[in-house]
Amino acid sequence: MSDIYIYSERLDIAAELIGFARQNHKEPYVVTFSAVAAEELANLGANKVFYLKGESPLVENYAKQISKFLKEQAASHFMVGATARGRDLAARVAGYMDCGMASDLSGLTYVDDELICERIIYGGAVRQKEAFKDFCVVTVPGGLFEPVQGDCEIFTIDLKADERVVLVERTEIPSRGNDLPTASKVVCVGLGLAEEEDLSLVNGLVDVLEGEIACTRGIAEERHWLPVERYIGISGAVIKPELYIALGVSGQIQHVYGIRESKIIVAIDKNDKAPIFRYADYGIVGDMYEIIPLLTDLLN
Ligand SMILES: Cc1cc2nc3c(=O)[nH]c(=O)nc-3n(C[C@H](O)[C@H](O)[C@H](O)COP(=O)(O)OP(=O)(O)OC[C@H]3O[C@@H](n4cnc5c(N)ncnc54)[C@H](O)[C@@H]3O)c2cc1C
The missing domain is CATH 3.40.50.1220 (TPP-binding domain)
Structure with missing residues (x-):
């Protein structure tokens, strides 16, 4: 059990999670819903990038299909960037997989084959550690790990989206560039x-x-x-x-x-x-x- 599957619409977090996998001698695989992101992700040191191609613009509509895909691939863990959309997807995937989940981690490490997740809870009053032996889903914010580099192949997989969530309207919130x-x-x-x-x-x-x-x-x-x-x-x-x-x-x-x-x-x-x-x-x-x-x- 050493294949880590990674999804983050923020590519810097995806890059850091690939770095985490490499530093822990695990095999990182990345999934993305964007052909453009796939090209960038293919230079960040993963084993493979899976471009999941479907009709829906909403990532959460693929949760069921991703769960099936992760099972087929015998993934050991699914690590997701802790963005608003990432958290939503992660919770749905954990539900479909009927597995453990830890969100917004402040630390992540392996002890033997156990994934040790650290979280700060109760508004910062308590630091909690959770250990997962089996498949689990975690959400991870940016800034915890160092990215690496390296090229890999992109595999395109057609996915059929669940259509229960539909996009009604998209309104841009004006904001200055946020770097x-x-x-x-x-x-x-x-x-x-x-x-x-x-x-x-x-x-x-x-x-x-x-x-x-x-x-x-x-x-x-x-x-x-x-x-x-x-x-x-x-x-x-x-x-x-x-x-x-x-x-x-x-x-x-x-x-x-x-x-x-x-x-x-x-x-x-x-x-x-x-x-x-x-x-x-x-x-x-x-x-x-x-x-x-x-x-x-x-x-x-
Ligand atoms: C569950 C939970 C989650 C939270 N998450 C976050 C979070 O993600 N991020 C976050 O920031 N907060 C968060 N908070 C709020 C957090 O607890 C603090 O209330 C908040 O960070 C305090 O903000 P502050 O330092 O701006 O204000 P204050 O605590 O009011 O501090 C203002 C400071 O300004 C100083 N000051 C005043 N005038 C001057 C002056 N003229 N010159 C120099 N110094 C001056 C004062 O001495 C004081 O130290 C969270 C709280 C909870 C309960």
Whole structure:
């Protein structure tokens, strides 16, 4: 039992899962529903890429067929990128396969042939480990493993979609390009920001660093000052930049979960007891409204 099947519409996560399989001496196979994605995935070190070709644009409509396919292939595990669509597909596949499932893992490893899945639960209060001996489905966020490279063949398989879910309408949500998952420098703003207009101050620092702006959950979900895909943490994005700067971010565990793999963490907060300083490599205690312009000028 060593064939890992991987699906992620985010190709960076698929690449990392292939890397995970390789590092653990397992055989990675990738499934995709896109011919274009198949071409890219074929350079990422998998054994094979299966392009599953069907009529429906909705991935979840293939859950039953994928389950059949995984059984035929005698897959040992199905690893899915923890995106909204990936989570949906994973749950359906686990249902059809009548198997165990662990979602949104914070760690994943093999001990002998057991898959050990680590998850943070109860809003960050508890770290839980689950061991799977048999086939299981897991969803994995980005930023946990190193990708590898290597070419492989693409196999096209025709699949008949289940048509119970139909696409009624597609409306695009306007948003600035989001390169957060792969950005090397990230400036994150928290509820220490008093006014929405003050984002221009933060964007000034982001621009001189040529980085990306991010935020805590409250800035996106309560104040709606930045799009939800910009917030970092256990229920948001997990990032791994070279440099992460926190501005007015207290550093609660649910947020820190998403930044703990950052190479250098810099925190600016007026409260010297803010938990973020426990995780920071460099800390400045002070008013960010005074410090941001100084930093921006210095770096300009
Ligand atoms: C189940 C669950 C899941 C969650 N998931 C997430 C998640 O994924 N991501 C996430 O971010 N949160 C998440 N949260 C919320 C999380 O617990 C915290 O409430 C949140 O991260 C706090 O955001 P914050 O640091 O911006 O705000 P606060 O905790 O209010 O901190 C604001 C900070 O700004 C400082 N400050 C104020 N004014 C200034 C100034 N002028 N200059 C400098 N510093 C200043 C303050 O001293 C303070 O430290 C979750 C919570 C739960 C219960």
